[in-house]
Amino acid sequence: MTNSNFVESKRVLSKHKINSCKEKLVDCLDDAVIFSQKIGYPVVLKVVSPDIPHSTDIGGLKTNIKDKNNLKNAWRDINQSVKLKAPKALIEGFLVQEQLKGVEVVFGMKRSREFGPVLMFGLGGVFIEILKDVSFGIAPISKSVAIDMIKNIKGFEILNGFRGSEVVNLDSLIDVLVNLSNISLNNKNIKEIDLNPVIVNNKKALVVDSFFLYEKN
Numbered sequence: 001m002t003n004s005n006f007v008e009s010k011r012v013l014s015k016h017k018i019n020s021c022k023e024k025l026v027d028c029l030d031d032a033v034i035f036s037q038k039i040g041y042p043v044v045l046k047v048v049s050p051d052i053p054h055s056t057d058i059g060g061l062k063t064n065i066k067d068k069n070n071l072k073n074a075w076r077d078i079n080q081s082v083k084l085k086a087p088k089a090l091i092e093g094f095l096v097q098e099q100l101k102g103v104e105v106v107f108g109m110k111r112s113r114e115f116g117p118v119l120m121f122g123l124g125g126v127f128i129e130i131l132k133d134v135s136f137g138i139a140p141i142s143k144s145v146a147i148d149m150i151k152n153i154k155g156f157e158i159l160n161g162f163r164g165s166e167v168v169n170l171d172s173l174i175d176v177l178v179n180l181s182n183i184s185l186n187n188k189n190i191k192e193i194d195l196n197p198v199i200v201n202n203k204k205a206l207v208v209d210s211f212f213l214y215e216k217n
Helices: 006-015 029-039 068-085 143-151 170-186
Strands: 023-026 043-048 061-065 093-098 103-112 116-123 134-138 190-200 205-207 210-214
Touching: 006 210, 023 029, 029 043, 029 068, 029 093, 043 068, 061 068, 103 170, 116 143, 116 170, 134 143, 143 170, 170 190, 170 205
Parallel strands: none
Antiparallel strands: 023 093, 043 061, 043 093, 103 116, 103 190, 116 134, 190 205, 190 210
């Protein structure tokens, strides 16, 4: 098995109409500063490596960076942490992203020998880490099945305006599930996909982080 690189995973998502947040892969602090000023603070900074599927585990992610000085400090801290905790990792660069507002959700796919591609949907954060509040479906996924998957999680009301909170764009979540199903059917060498987190608000759903696991040829 082999992990995807950043460019390849974004190419596959874009081809199948799954949108990501505003972001740029950079290899120097000056470029990070220029892009941050272009999209506006606050921003997120994280290390990108096929050897580091979860950057938070090694201190490779900084959020809510509010200005140039914060960005410089975050760049220094991430570099130090990566050198200490993952010294042999292949570093493709550093990703600068817009800081999004909305609800964290996660999507996933694992290819089963018995059932083929099995898709997963759930709320992010503690809901998936502790409560395991997720639903499953087998590809191909239709829009009606996608709706059922979304509504079947226990925390659905959080997406649907619980206690006056914002109702998220459910159609955008349906589209991601259907398109993720298409990816899994069109790319049989992909064994696992993890879109985590995806931020959804009342307008759209945007992928913040993605991980693909391929079977070696």
